[in-house]
Amino acid sequence: QVQLVQSGSELKKPGASVKVSCKASGYTFTSYAMNWVRQAPGQGLEWMGWINTNTGNPTYAQGFTGRFVFSLDTSVSTAYLEISSLKAEDTAVHYCARAGGIGNGAFDIWGQGTMVTVSS
Amino acid sequence: QSALTQPASVSGSPGQSITISCTGTSSDVGGYNYVSWYQQHPGKAPKLMIYDVTNRPSGVSNRFSGSKSGNTASLTISGLQAEDEADYYCSSYTSSSTHVVFGGGTKLTVL
Numbered sequence: 001q002v003q004l005v006q007s008g009s010e011l012k013k014p015g016a017s018v019k020v021s022c023k024a025s026g027y028t029f030t031s032y033a034m035n036w037v038r039q040a041p042g043q044g045l046e047w048m049g050w051i052n053t054n055t056g057n058p059t060y061a062q063g064f065t066g067r068f069v070f071s072l073d074t075s076v077s078t079a080y081l082e083i084s085s086l087k088a089e090d091t092a093v094h095y096c097a098r099a100g101g102i103g104n105g106a107f108d109i110w111g112q113g114t115m116v117t118v119s120s
Numbered sequence: 121q122s123a124l125t126q127p128a129s130v131s132g133s134p135g136q137s138i139t140i141s142c143t144g145t146s147s148d149v150g151g152y153n154y155v156s157w158y159q160q161h162p163g164k165a166p167k168l169m170i171y172d173v174t175n176r177p178s179g180v181s182n183r184f185s186g187s188k189s190g191n192t193a194s195l196t197i198s199g200l201q202a203e204d205e206a207d208y209y210c211s212s213y214t215s216s217s218t219h220v221v222f223g224g225g226t227k228l229t230v231l
């Protein structure tokens with residue numbers, strides 16, 4: 001079935017880096033855009049940006065430039081989110097979500113989420 | 121501060137209907153028919169319930185419906201059931217550099 005499976009929880013110290021993976025299966029990976037969404041503890045959803053899985057071109061939302069990098073490995077149908085110079089405020093669940101499968105801009109398939117905790 | 125405004129909470133009794141509003145601007149909700157609604161149970165990933173303002177994905181109950189008037193979109197849930205208790209988020213395409221904006225979320229309590 002169509003699904004996105006993300007890597008497991010991460011505990012990192014401030015200033016470190018983390019790389020979250022999102023492996024797609026059940027569909028043609030390069031036919032749909034991949035988005036990243038953040039949810040801080042007890043807070044709402046925040047769109048981080050998206051990556052064109054056909055060209056590899058990323059687009060970052062305001063507030064997610066500089067320390068955030070979206071990348072792909074199309075050979076294994078996997079998208080990555082890397083965050084560098086981690087701060088306490090990066091503590092959140094990070095979701096990957098597919099777009100383009102239905103409607104305009106709707107995220108029809110979501111990964112299970114990856115909790116990134118930043119603490120000394 | 122979220123770009124789209126939703127009530128923090130709504131509640132209803134089983135069998136009743138409730139409506140959750142999502143207010144934006146002419147640059148997002150009012151300017152495009154690209155509003156989506158997501159349901160999120162605690163500890164779970166969001167689930168798409170409505171796309172393009174009024175459309176339901178396959179498998180979503182017809183008790184869920186969407187509409188829009190001006191800069192405000194709405195999600196209506198009829199025949200409330202205990203399993204509907206969750207957080208609900210709206211989102212919209214926006215002409216700003218952000219491209220996609222979410223509402224702050226609404227906690228639905230089934231009494």
